[in-house]
Amino acid sequence: MRFRLIAWLALVLASIAHAQNSDDLSGRVEIRRTAYGVPHIKAQDLRAAYYALAWLQLEDHGPRVALGILRARGEMGKWFGRDSMESDFVEQRSRRLAVEKYATLDPETRDAYEGFAAGVNRYIARNPQEFPEGFAPQFTGYDVAARDVGGASAAQARQFLLRIAPPRDTTRRQGGAQQVPSSEGFEPGVTDAFEEGSNAWAFAPSRTKSGRAILVRNPHLAWTAGYYEAHMTVPGVVNFYGDFRIGGPFAVIGGFNNHLGWATTNNAPDLDEIYALDVDPDGVDRYLFDGTSLPLQRELVTVHFRNGAGLSSETREFWRTPLGPVIHRDGGRIYIIRAAGDDDHRGGEQFLRMMRAKSMAEWKDAMRMRARVTSNFTYADRAGNIFYVWNASLPALPHANGGDTTAIPARTTADVWTRYVPFDSLPQLLNPRGGYVRNENDAPYHTNLRQLLDRSKYPANFPEPGLNLRSQHSLTLIDNNRKYSLDRWWR
Numbered sequence: 001m002r003f004r005l006i007a008w009l010a011l012v013l014a015s016i017a018h019a020q021n022s023d024d025l026s027g028r029v030e031i032r033r034t035a036y037g038v039p040h041i042k043a044q045d046l047r048a049a050y051y052a053l054a055w056l057q058l059e060d061h062g063p064r065v066a067l068g069i070l071r072a073r074g075e076m077g078k079w080f081g082r083d084s085m086e087s088d089f090v091e092q093r094s095r096r097l098a099v100e101k102y103a104t105l106d107p108e109t110r111d112a113y114e115g116f117a118a119g120v121n122r123y124i125a126r127n128p129q130e131f132p133e134g135f136a137p138q139f140t141g142y143d144v145a146a147r148d149v150g151g152a153s154a155a156q157a158r159q160f161l162l163r164i165a166p167p168r169d170t171t172r173r174q175g176g177a178q179q180v181p182s183s184e185g186f187e188p189g190v191t192d193a194f195e196e197g198s199n200a201w202a203f204a205p206s207r208t209k210s211g212r213a214i215l216v217r218n219p220h221l222a223w224t225a226g227y228y229e230a231h232m233t234v235p236g237v238v239n240f241y242g243d244f245r246i247g248g249p250f251a252v253i254g255g256f257n258n259h260l261g262w263a264t265t266n267n268a269p270d271l272d273e274i275y276a277l278d279v280d281p282d283g284v285d286r287y288l289f290d291g292t293s294l295p296l297q298r299e300l301v302t303v304h305f306r307n308g309a310g311l312s313s314e315t316r317e318f319w320r321t322p323l324g325p326v327i328h329r330d331g332g333r334i335y336i337i338r339a340a341g342d343d344d345h346r347g348g349e350q351f352l353r354m355m356r357a358k359s360m361a362e363w364k365d366a367m368r369m370r371a372r373v374t375s376n377f378t379y380a381d382r383a384g385n386i387f388y389v390w391n392a393s394l395p396a397l398p399h400a401n402g403g404d405t406t407a408i409p410a411r412t413t414a415d416v417w418t419r420y421v422p423f424d425s426l427p428q429l430l431n432p433r434g435g436y437v438r439n440e441n442d443a444p445y446h447t448n449l450r451q452l453l454d455r456s457k458y459p460a461n462f463p464e465p466g467l468n469l470r471s472q473h474s475l476t477l478i479d480n481n482r483k484y485s486l487d488r489w490w491r
Contacts, residue, residue: 023118023125025051040231045106047115048235050249054119057228061246062130066120068247069139072146077305079135082312088152089316094148101345102142109235109349113141115429116249147248150341152375153249156272157337159404164328164335196220197441197468200254200263200378201478201489202386204435207308209485215380216489217254217263219243227253227320240355250348252355259358260381265439267376269392270461271340273417274404275323275410276333287321287334289411296321296334323416335407338416340393346371360385367391368423376439388437389428390444394421394461401461427462436478440470449479 028048032040039056043049057065070076074092078084100109104327117139124131199218205211227243242255254263266482280286280293287294300313317325323339346369355364360381365376373393380386395417402408410416427444429437443463445453457466467475 008244013068023051023122025115025118026122028214031056033423038229040233041234044234045434046111046234046237047118049238050112050115051119051122053232053244053249055123056230057244057246058120058123058127060228065138066124066135066139067248069117069120069143069147069282070137073137073139073143074303075077075137077303078311079132079137079306082305082307082314083301085305085314088305089148089301089318090151090302093299093318094149094151095142097343098146098149098345099142100225102145102171105145105346105349105455106352109352110141110346112249112352113144116144116465119143124478141245144248144396145348148250148345150339150343150344152325152337152339152342152370153272154192156274156404158409160274160335160337161328163405164394164407165330166401168292176482197439197470198265199440199474200265200376200461201438201474202263202378202380202388203489204386204431205384207435207483209483212385213380213382213384213446214486215256215261215378215386217255217378219480238352238356242355242397250351252351255355257355257357258382260363260379262354262358262363262377263407264375264377265441267374267390267392267441267444269374269394270397270401270403271373271393273338273395273397274407275336275338275349275416276407277321277336277410279329279332279334281332285319288411288476294321308437323410333407335476338395340395340420341373343372344373359383364423370420370423376441376444378437378439386433386435386437386461387428387430387445388439388444389423389426390463391423391426392421394426396421396461397418397461421459427458434481438471438474440468440474442466446471449475 012045025048029041029043029052030046031052034040035080041052043052054065063308071087072091073095074088077088078452094383120139124136156410179283184368197220199220201216203214205213205446208214219225226246228246233239238255238257240255242413243253245251245253255261275288280288283293285296285298287296297320299318299320300315301318302313304311304313321336324336324342326334327337328335336436350366350369350371353369355368357363360379360383367389370393372391375391377389377391379388398414398415398417408415429447429451432448434448437447439447441466444469445455446455455462
């Protein structure tokens with residue numbers, strides 16, 4: 001009996017120890033840094049690899065990483081007070097969606113999210129002095145995945161409302177006007193008087209002294225732009241070197257594996273449309289569509305915020321339709337914004353598939369997921385292919401483009417966009433004449449001067465042609481027949 005009791009106590013103590021150390025995956029990973037501090041991660045599995053990536057990001061960038069996940073969980077107010085809670089109302093809805101859809105992600109992506117959460121938790125536990133007293137949010141894979149849930153542009157909604165109802169306070173619902181989400185939690189647009197941006201070149205074997213394709217990328221931005229350079233290896237699973245975004249496991253801006261590589265440069269596709277729906281005059285909070293009276297979907301979001309030693313709460317209401325969120329109500333109309341990527345939760349899964357792709361066909365299949373809704377992609381591979389695509393989950397519009405200031409009347413499904421322009425119909429070039437593709441944030445038509453893309457073949461909501469000064473310099477440098485070494489391209 002005594003032996004059984006001792007064995008039982010040993011089992012309980014072992015279980016407690018395991019639970020306390022469930023976030024410690026350090027025994028399954030090795031980290032080495034170069035003289036410049038760039039980490040090389042070698043792990044037994046993806047969960048341990050992303051555990052290490054999270055730890056390293058915190059080691060290098062401190063609480064910024066944890067606060068980004070806290071924001072995605074919608075708990076800034078809970079930890080830092082009322083003046084920090086504005087983004088929580090929007091983020092809590094995104095997190096609920098991430099939880100609901102989490103099981104539909106592939107197991108490898110879930111391992112990455114859960115490993116990253118474990119790394120953040122472990123770092124916080126081991127370095128409490130870097131965080132507010134008592135800070136122990138115990139993040140989960142859900143919280144990390146919530147960062148990759150897409151949403152409508154708050155900036156576009158605000159711009160429209162400034163035109164349609166400038167005197168009103170559009171931050172609260174008053175007299176039927178709908179609350180507009182705060183800009184917090186959205187990436188700011190880039191406005192730079194010095195034309196700072198990203199540059200990417202890819203050269204075919206015919207243009208290189210080595211006879212191999214070359215991909216060159218220059219982010220050309222400040223050190224604080226949010227990139228995180230790292231090399232991640234899981235034998236038989238992934239071997240990828242690139243720049244991640246600080247604060248998460250994915251949003252890979254560019255990099256390469258043993259077979260291929262890509263670089264991104266920002267583009268600016270028009271991904272949103274604002275529609276005006278008719279109010280049902282005989283119903284409350286209802287609208288007319290396809291000849292039917294339909295109810296608006298009311299969502300109540302309650303946020304807790306720190307109030308001295310305790311917590312208080314505030315509840316706000318949001319309204320939606322299956323077409324998108326309501327941004328304003330007035331004059332017998334209900335205004336909604338329909339956005340590409342709204343509620344899409346698969347961004348991380350797409351990036352992981354791209355990181356693991358072994359051929360152009362596999363890489364393109366990942367791109368066809370359309371979970372990455374923007375960016376030019378410049379590509380090269382070991383087989384000698386070079387490729388460029390002006391990537392966008394661009395709405396196939398059944399009407400003229402409304403832009404930021406015009407609401408399109410919508411009374412039937414035929415009046416609204418319901419699909420994207422197919423990936424294979426986007427502006428793109430594969431192995432063009434002259435042996436190069438390039439982009440410096442401009443429209444796609446002059447990617448290669450010897451194989452121009454015809455603007456007239458693309459819908460009206462595609463960008464107009466134009467070449468900034470960086471693009472002009474780039475074309476002057478590389479539109480020739482010379483062969484160069486990697487060192488010369490670098491210089």
